[in-house]
Amino acid sequence: DGGITQSPKYLFRKEGQNVTLSCEQNLNHDAMYWYRQDPGQGLRLIYYSQIVNDFQKGDIAEGYSVSREKKESFPLTVTSAQKNPTAFYLCASSIRRERNNEQFFGPGTRLTVL
């Protein structure tokens, strides 16, 4: 059963804590992405990676960090520097970061700051 998995489904964080969201794919895709979704704002790109050990900032990277040590995995850390982290986080992947390739999305993680 191929696809993208994200864990946990729900995550609660106290202010000042760092948390890490997991994203794993077994589609053998080269490119992976992290988006943030807020009501009425669509999806905004946080970070993306085209290849192992390489990643680039998206439109709203401040307060977030990522790593890409394995092709299958692209974890996102929400740091205490992110002032408004409560949101729905979506991970995606595509065969390559070429313009005609569609992205496939995971089920998402809903992060709530208490």
Next chain:
Amino acid sequence: AQSVAQPEDQVNVAEGNPLTVKCTYSVSGNPYLFWYVQYPNRGLQFLLKYITGDNLVKGSYGFEAEFNKSQTSFHLKKPSALVSDSALYFCAVRDVLGSQGNLIFGKGTKLSVKP
């Protein structure tokens, strides 16, 4: 600058009637256009894309979209709506000439199909 607009926050349709979800775009070159659907608390599912060729693109679940270059539009359509089509729909664009090549998403349109 690249942008995508979905002018309707919500579309209401009766089951069995045709539906249209509107999308317009602005890019510097030729666009690659995508439609995705999202059910509550789920990820996005790919429906269809326009790259080149025929202006009418057919996708999953009976959906289709019409690319209109002169009107810079890519409206999503379905001849007969189902209650199960109720969801949030996103249009997205990539600029062929853009150096980044990232997807730009619209804000989404909530489709509500009533029995």
